[in-house]
């Protein structure tokens with residue numbers, strides 16, 4: 405009932421050649437019938453990606469967006485611009501944005517709304533640091549991040565949000581959460597949402613992110629509350645990314 409989704413977040417990596425390579429590889433591959441696959445390249449590659457991915461199952465995503473449509477915001481890109489380039493998904497609240505660019509819950513909410521306003525599906529990223537996990541605060545932190553955003557959206561907006569749980573200590577470290585650790589937090593997110601709206605919670609798509617790779621994806625994706633993955637490093641190697649997509653079937 406929940407369509408699995410695998411999203412490849414290239415972060416500030418990749419190249420025009422890699423865009424072409426992905427386009428070719430996915431044009432020649434048969435993926436599981438019910439699966440959404442998204443690539444989030446750096447902004448300069450969006451136009452090339454739109455052309456290279458045409459006719460493939462790959463959809464386009466953006467790693468961030470500015471809350472405004474236009475204006476004096478040097479270096480920023482708006483949701484309206486992203487739509488013009490065929491972007492259908494956008495991250496909000498990735499931990500690298502929260503930490504390196506000091507985007508707090510309010511800034512994350514602004515970006516969620518900006519995406520929703522231009523019909524881009526937002527992927528709300530949440531997750532605890534190692535310090536917070538060790539202090540036994542994982543669920544408190546994650547549910548605060550989820551709750552801050554979801555409580556401020558209209559019901560029809562909430563239905564369009566995807567949530568990615570990414571323990572900060574597992575991102576780019578090679579240290580993956582065990583399937584049980586991930587499942588525990590994902591189940592808590594779903595249960596929390598069910599406290600407000602059972603139908604919404606049942607349909608809510610939850611992704612796991614944090615050192616997901618071709619070797620551990622199947623076990624993670626087999627967990628009952630994990631509906632897909634937000635993949636960083638392993639999304640830069642076409643064979644690895646394809647293997648992750650295949651395990652989501």
Ligand SMILES: O=C[C@H](O)COP(=O)(O)O
Pocket residue numbers: 413498570574575576577578613614615616634635636637638
């Ligand atoms: O957006 C992706 C996540 O930050 C995971 O990155 P990673 O797979 O390199 O750990």
